[in-house]
Amino acid sequence: MRNEGLWYSVTVRDRHGKVISRERRRSRSMLGNWYRILYGMMSFLSCSLVGTNGIDWGASWNQDNWKFQASANEDYIGIVVGTGTTAVTIDDYKLATQIMHGTGSGQLRYLICTPGTPSVAGSNCDFLTSRVFLNNSGGSITMRESGIYCRCKGPTYYSYACIVRDVFDTPQAVPDGGSITIDYTLRVTA
Amino acid sequence: MTKGQERKKHPKKALKKTGRVLKPELSYKVEVTDKDGRVIQREEGPSRSYVRQWNEIFQLQAGAVASGGVVKDTSGATQTNAYRTSVCFKCDAGIGYTLNGLRVGKSSTPVSISDYALGSPLAEGTGTDQVEHQLTYFTGPSVVGSTLSFTMQRAFVNHSGAPISGIQEIGVYIFFTAAMMGRVALGFRDALGSPFSIPDGGSITVTYTLKVTA
Numbered sequence: 001m002r003n004e005g006l007w008y009s010v011t012v013r014d015r016h017g018k019v020i021s022r023e024r025r026r027s028r029s030m031l032g033n034w035y036r037i038l039y040g041m042m043s044f045l046s047c048s049l050v051g052t053n054g055i056d057w058g059a060s061w062n063q064d065n066w067k068f069q070a071s072a073n074e075d076y077i078g079i080v081v082g083t084g085t086t087a088v089t090i091d092d093y094k095l096a097t098q099i100m101h102g103t104g105s106g107q108l109r110y111l112i113c114t115p116g117t118p119s120v121a122g123s124n125c126d127f128l129t130s131r132v133f134l135n136n137s138g139g140s141i142t143m144r145e146s147g148i149y150c151r152c153k154g155p156t157y158y159s160y161a162c163i164v165r166d167v168f169d170t171p172q173a174v175p176d177g178g179s180i181t182i183d184y185t186l187r188v189t190a
Numbered sequence: 191m192t193k194g195q196e197r198k199k200h201p202k203k204a205l206k207k208t209g210r211v212l213k214p215e216l217s218y219k220v221e222v223t224d225k226d227g228r229v230i231q232r233e234e235g236p237s238r239s240y241v242r243q244w245n246e247i248f249q250l251q252a253g254a255v256a257s258g259g260v261v262k263d264t265s266g267a268t269q270t271n272a273y274r275t276s277v278c279f280k281c282d283a284g285i286g287y288t289l290n291g292l293r294v295g296k297s298s299t300p301v302s303i304s305d306y307a308l309g310s311p312l313a314e315g316t317g318t319d320q321v322e323h324q325l326t327y328f329t330g331p332s333v334v335g336s337t338l339s340f341t342m343q344r345a346f347v348n349h350s351g352a353p354i355s356g357i358q359e360i361g362v363y364i365f366f367t368a369a370m371m372g373r374v375a376l377g378f379r380d381a382l383g384s385p386f387s388i389p390d391g392g393s394i395t396v397t398y399t400l401k402v403t404a
Binding site (some may be wrong): 003004005006028031034035037038039041042043044046047061062063064065066067068074080090091115116117118120122123124125126127128129136150186188189190 | 203216225237238239240241242244245246248249252253260274275276277278279280281282301302304305313327328330333336337338339340348363364388392401402403
């Protein structure tokens with residue numbers, strides 16, 4: 001029996017708020033870095049971890065670990081999106097090709113990323129995190145991957161770690177003026 | 191468009207099984223050895239045991255919660271001012287320490303998502319139905335092929351002068367912080383398939399493996 005799992009949903013809306021595409025699926029994406037941080041927190045020991053900048057600053061226990069609450073405009077933390085299609089591997093440390101915050105060509109506006117409060121229904125306890133991205137770039141943008149970047153403290157330096165990455169089954173095109181909403185739900189089941 | 195209309199237009203689809211899925215898994219192994227170190231009873235299998243406090247404490251960290259988090263502790267008290275700290279999830283308990291770390295107990299009650307403690311945990315000591323708690327220790331995360339895993343383990347020694355029978359539950363107590371104090375919550379719990387018995391001078395060792403596979 002699997003008792004911990006991650007699901008995601010992708011919802012694309014046009015400029016009028018009308019839903020034009022949706023994908024829901026079990027995530028294929030809790031990466032090794034998720035468990036490296038968990039190890040650091042449970043054991044109070046350090047271990048190797050490659051941050052989103054490609055540098056191994058390690059992981060250890062810290063109050064900021066796993067933080068993926070993010071403010072608007074912050075494209076280095078929280079749920080992130082990209083155009084890469086490279087298959088997910090256990091040691092991925094960033095999205096293949098992240099879309100950055102902005103209103104220029106190929107850019108999206110990152111809104112806040114707010115982890116919700118866990119809720120219990122039946123034998124499940126769900127924890128939902130959402131983020132909306134607006135396309136004010138003047139053209140259509142096609143997204144193919146999403147993930148979660150969180151804050152992480154190594155023995156010496158802070159870093160940001162990619163702990164989740166998914167490649168969409170279907171590329172999601174967001175029209176100019178439209179938006180894409182990514183929901184991740186972490187579920188534990190007794 | 192209302193949510194109902196949206197749902198009609200875009201009905202839920204079955205989950206697609208395409209490509210590889212990274213599978214998070216938790217499993218356990220329990221071994222009893224006699225006073226000569228011979229394995230006399232053993233069980234291993236997938237855990238079915240994360241409970242709600244696991245997600246609630248994770249949310250303190252992910253949401254950078256500074257105050258007001260709600261988590262029930264192992265005494266059954268609901269802590270309403272929990273917040274993120276560096277000790278959330280800490281369970282590297284020392285010798286003789288029973289506040290956190292792996293624990294064993296005698297309750298056979300099935301696991302529920304709202305469990306907040308072992309049903310009947312064994313106490314530390316050498317008296318009747320007491321065990322000596324050894325270190326809860328970890329092996330570092332390692333990647334083999336497409337799997338990353340790490341383990342946590344604890345041995346419990348019976349010097350009570352008599353066998354201890356009816357051990358039917360295992361689990362982990364983890365720290366969190368609320369109201370300026372260190373608190374303890376149940377992270378996961380498993381009811382064993384059959385009761386375990388530790389002879390006098392023997393021990394029971396519990397090993398959990400946490401892994402994710404590509």
